[in-house]
Amino acid sequence: xxxRTIAVIVDLETSTSAALTAAIDLxxxxxxxxxxxxxDEPTTVGVGLDGGVAALDFYRTELDEIQxxxxxxxxxxxxxxxxxxxxxxxxxxxxxERAMISAGLSADLLVTxxxxxxxxxxxxxxxxxxxxxxxxxxxxxxxxxxxxxxxEKTIIGWKNTREARRAVADALPFLKSAKDVLAITxxxxxADVERQSLADLLGWLSAHGVTAxxxxxxxxxxxxxxxxSTARAQQADLLVTGGYGHSRMREWLFxxxxxxxxxxxxxxxxxxx
Numbered sequence: 001x002x003x004r005t006i007a008v009i010v011d012l013e014t015s016t017s018a019a020l021t022a023a024i025d026l027x028x029x030x031x032x033x034x035x036x037x038x039x040d041e042p043t044t045v046g047v048g049l050d051g052g053v054a055a056l057d058f059y060r061t062e063l064d065e066i067q068x069x070x071x072x073x074x075x076x077x078x079x080x081x082x083x084x085x086x087x088x089x090x091x092x093x094x095x096x097e098r099a100m101i102s103a104g105l106s107a108d109l110l111v112t113x114x115x116x117x118x119x120x121x122x123x124x125x126x127x128x129x130x131x132x133x134x135x136x137x138x139x140x141x142x143x144x145x146x147x148x149x150x151x152e153k154t155i156i157g158w159k160n161t162r163e164a165r166r167a168v169a170d171a172l173p174f175l176k177s178a179k180d181v182l183a184i185t186x187x188x189x190x191a192d193v194e195r196q197s198l199a200d201l202l203g204w205l206s207a208h209g210v211t212a213x214x215x216x217x218x219x220x221x222x223x224x225x226x227x228x229s230t231a232r233a234q235q236a237d238l239l240v241t242g243g244y245g246h247s248r249m250r251e252w253l254f255x256x257x258x259x260x261x262x263x264x265x266x267x268x269x270x271x272x273x
Contacts (some may be wrong), residue, residue, distance in 0.1 A: 004030075005028075006023055012040060012073045032085070036081075037100060156184065221271075
């Protein structure tokens with residue numbers, strides 16, 4: 001996959017962030033256009049049946065303030081990019097997650113921080129899971145404070161599923177530049193089948209100019225965070241994985257690999273679904 005356009009959430013308070021710095025670097029690396037996404041929405045206020053007019057006035061006041069912040073943040077975004085990449089500024093009266101899903105129509109890659117300043121500057125976690133499911137585009141969820149996406153040492157969380165196949169294909173531009181690619185399968189008790197799947201993956205990667213090695217990890221205790229802990233132990237720069245191989249309801253009820261990785265903000269993750 002060629003990366004021609006990258007979308008990134010822009011902090012409306014500062015118009016810059018580590019995520020924006022990382023996205024600018026990626027845009028330069030791939031000679032891609034950078035879409036800066038400004039997003040915020042009025043707060044929902046419950047004032048009762050008799051307070052409809054007051055609620056509408058409050059909504060309009062907040063909306064005017066949001067529009068004013070958009071107008072201020074746009075030029076600052078362009079200033080921070082400093083001609084380092086082709087740029088476009090887009091605004092959405094919506095949550096940052098909904099905004100990034102919408103921006104996915106025009107982008108090949110989405111870049112998101114672990115937290116966003118939305119709803120009038122109140123920091124909150126960015127829910128990358130919603131975007132992974134709905135955007136139809138690969139997403140890089142940066143680790144805390146990361147201002148650069150390095151793929152020098154990349155780990156692939158591999159299971160022979162549609163989501164994992166999609167993630168590896170989408171991540172090819174990064175895998176081709178990596179110096180060390182390790183494909184890991186967490187065994188589910190079918191070692192011969194799992195080893196063959198890893199061998200087939202390495203053959204496919206080799207056909208695309210990527211040299212990789214593989215490892216089958218036993219996980220008899222059923223630890224969900226084994227992929228995350230392995231990436232941390234290997235000091236991986238990037239972890240590539242498919243998102244939501246099970247239904248999201250099942251992940252929510254019982255926990256799951258994707259849910260765990262979405263919260264692993266100490267490693268930069270590449271998700272595709």
